[in-house]
Amino acid sequence: DAGVTQSPTHLIKTRGQQVTLRCSPKSGHDTVSWYQQALGQGPQFIFQYYEEEERQRGNFPDRFSGHQFPNYSSELNVNALLLGDSALYLCASSLREAGVYSYEQYFGPGTRLTVT
């Protein structure tokens, strides 16, 4: 049973650039959530995708955008990178299909983004 996978593992970008991170959910899951975890902090919710639509969003600027594909995989895009965007970006998957939904979110290993 494949767990949540994320790519790339590490990424170094320059301030002002754009970045795309990718996530494949756990087998059988249909919902993907993205989190940002700064060093020494708890993860912060960015947004959640279900049925290819953004369903909920945390307190993040529009520079953060996403997409979900028909196969449930997802991308996180960050434009105009700032030094403060340096963090571990975590993807989590869960099941939301009506009647069989689960509440547990299973996390991937994360992508470590460094902005210089």
Place this chain on the structure above:
Amino acid sequence: AQKVTQAQTEISVVEKEDVTLDCVYETRDTTYYLFWYKQPPSGELVFLIRRNSFDEQNEISGRYSWNFQKSTSSFNFTITASQVVDSAVYFCALSEAIGSGGGADGLTFGKGTHLIIQP
């Protein structure tokens, strides 16, 4: 607005001691879900437990136990006979229910408690 507070930033104990990690939460919803996750040095968050707001039964799983008390808005986690492998950062998290369609909102995490088990 929902909030999770883990007042203990770091706890250090000697192996085989019992240790309790505190978690206090705030929410206006009557239906919500509480979680504990473990984050070892590798960085991947590992799901430990979920508790529904309408189920105050405490739970025990091996050396782990959880005490959920709605009256004090607390969801504490105890490790009995701690082991070096328990060393990690532990996060408590809260999620509110999504309307009537099922599923849950994004998680609100506490800042975590760094648990150090010394041999």
